[in-house]
Amino acid sequence: MAYLELNNICKTYGQSDGETEVLSNINLKIEEGEFVAIVGFTGSGKTTLVNLINGLIKPTSGTVLFKGEPVDGTSHERGVIFQNYSLLPWLTVGQNVFMAVKEAFPKKNKKELHEIVANYVEMVSLTPAINKRPNELSGGMRQRVAVARALAMKPEMIIMDEPLGALDALTRGNLQDEILNIWGKDKRTALLITNDVDEGIYMADRIIPLRPGPNATLGPEFKIDLERPRDKTEMNDNPNFKKTRNEIIEYLMDIGNERKSEAKEEYILPDLVPKDFVNQFKFGR
Amino acid sequence: MKASLTLGKVTNFLGLGFFITLKDLFTGKLEKEEFKNFLRKTIVPLVSILLFIGLWHLGAKSLYNIEAKFKIEKALQDQGQVAADALKTCMVSGESSCQPNTLPSPSQVWNSFQSLLRDHNIISADKAAFIEKTAAMNEKRVAAGKAAIVYTGRPSFVDQVFTSLQTVFAGFLLALLIAVPLGIFIGLSPNLKSAFNWFIQIFKPVSPVVWYLLVFMIVKTLLIGSTEDSSFTISFISVGLCSMWATLVNTAMGVSTVDKDYINVAKVLKLGTFQKIFKVVLPSSLPLIFTGLKITLSVAWMVLIAIELLAQSPGLGLFVWEEFQNGANDSNAKIIVAMFAIGIIGFLLDRLMLMIQNWVSFDKTDAI
């Protein structure tokens, strides 16, 4: 039995006339200790999928099984990093993290809890800003607080909804390593939603594309057979990496074109050829 | 919630930001652009105030002339030339008994204001003397188990203002204690919301006069047989009931429309109900609750005058009513003084609430 199992999941929003099926027939199995990345276009239903797994919403049909049990509501075993940070604006950075830690470890005393908070805030290099409120932080800093808050709860499974989207390349790299570090330490399981194929390849064991919605389904999976720990610069010369990367990007471009040809209006495009398009390819927001 | 109270912050809170520019003007720190700003913030209001007083003066003067002309003509018709001439000279001489009764001019109002202050000083001195005189006797009376003698003289204008403020704060407190908890419950439970909705819709627009009568009916029966003066109780309860609706509606609204993201956080962290309410729901609805409280306080102050007048409970309302009944030659001017006092105090109360709101709210840009 898989650690996390999604069977024939459908999710519709709205009622009767305004009803749209966002996700249809989603089947997904994640084994314990695995790191899975899902890549998809914006609006395809990635956040919806994440919320189904963490228990914030219920599927219209189909079942979500976590360790063999149907998911009913949220759980501390599944930690979430929300796409929109979702920090409480009236609490400081430290208080935001503390609130989560206190709920996760009710038996620990105040001093221990504060130590955990300090550690994780340090990990995301926000110690100087620990007493600041979210509205005094940049977007990237807020995202790091959200990362610290989720990881500090030490969940068995980490669910991340585009967690590093607003970060610069350097911080992004550091946090990727931190997340990998924490994931590897106690054999945790991770699900990463991302719009960056390279990030997916660097971090995950498997990459699964989510085809554009409505009626989004999961595409064929791509296994990443690269030794861990992975090295970014070495990876770029690895023929295996190059091959997988090109395959994924080609697949995504194909479904992107499919979507375009389905569109009713025709656009007259200027006669321009993008330079080195493949290397610059990133999608999402 | 650290608050460092600098001069700048305080004056900005009070909406008197120009003081800062004034300070800069004297310390020579002012740039050209700032100077224009300074003019806009000081000279323009000053000019408009002067203009207002001027118009008021002219208006009062022409009203005076209409009234005077009418009176003299009437005297001429009824009593003949001699009486009319006598009235005319009497009016010109400034004799108070024969002045036309109309809108008082700014200078009359200013004089009344000063005479009210003098009156206050006299009464205060009188009161102090009385207390001093009776102190020794009261000590004995209290020791003997008898009630102390208290000063029962006429209250001064300033005393009336403070009584009014007391009534308003008691009413405001009552509104807060009823409306905030009730609003939270209504906001949290859709069942309670539909149970209370009709109730709120129907009672919200009811006029202060009717609230007063309702409270009067109930309190009168509850305090039956008691010799104590219930007018204060009746008026503060009426004020509270009149003014609590804005807070009730805003609290319920704030609590029921907490950002979905915050609710999701509460769910993912698995906060208990109690924690969820106090750590997530309430802080996020605080700005709306405060907007409601601000409206409540200003409504309370506005209806207070009418209710005091009806309840015959001491305060500015009663002061206005008594002056109106009194009909002395400076009564009209005193009523206008009371009008300005009511307006200025209302403005200060509003600023006070804004200050508290800014203090407790997490997002400084929210407060309006």
Ligand SMILES: Nc1ncnc2c1ncn2[C@@H]1O[C@H](COP(=O)(O)OP(=O)(O)OP(=O)(O)O)[C@@H](O)[C@H]1O
């Ligand atoms: N609560 C909701 N009610 C109705 N429709 C919704 C709701 N939430 C999402 N949707 C719709 O479902 C679709 C998928 O939304 P979702 O947020 O899952 O996309 P996403 O892949 O996460 O997009 P992005 O990359 O921009 O975050 C969208 O078309 C959206 O309009």
Ligand SMILES: [Mg+2]
């Ligand atoms: Mg999303």
